[in-house]
Amino acid sequence: MWRKGKRYGDESGAGFSAQPAKFSKAYSDDGSGDIVVCELSKGRRVTVRNWQGRIVVDIREFYFKDGKELPGKKGISLPLDQWEILRDHIEEINEAVMENA
Numbered sequence: 297m298w299r300k301g302k303r304y305g306d307e308s309g310a311g312f313s314a315q316p317a318k319f320s321k322a323y324s325d326d327g328s329g330d331i332v333v334c335e336l337s338k339g340r341r342v343t344v345r346n347w348q349g350r351i352v353v354d355i356r357e358f359y360f361k362d363g364k365e366l367p368g369k370k371g372i373s374l375p376l377d378q379w380e381i382l383r384d385h386i387e388e389i390n391e392a393v394m395e396n397a
Contacts, residue, residue, distance in 0.1 A: 330354075339368075353379045 330345040336355075343354045356371025374382065382389075 347373060351376055 330343045332341055332343050334342040336342065339357050339359065341356065341358065343356070345352060345354055347354075352373040352375055354367075354371060354373045356373075357368040358365050359368050360366070
């Protein structure tokens with residue numbers, strides 16, 4: 297079920313961020329071959345990777361354990377067909393965000 301979240305400028309600081317995402321498009325240093333496309337916030341990033349022989353767009357939270365940064369459970373891996381559907385609907389999504397912002 298979809299619920300409206302906090303908006304930018306709320307006292308809680310939750311919601312839309314005033315800072316743009318950091319674009320780095322770099323290969324990860326752990327030898328996995330993941331391409332970090334965008335760092336959304338301190339613990340969230342967008343990566344493109346090969347998982348079980350498929351290319352996926354991964355939007356995921358990361359955490360630190362024993363000095364290593366590891367992917368968390370919270371996130372989504374979109375196969376290319378689902379990524380293309382999302383990409384094709386970005387304008388409609390952006391319009392809906394602007395209407396509700």
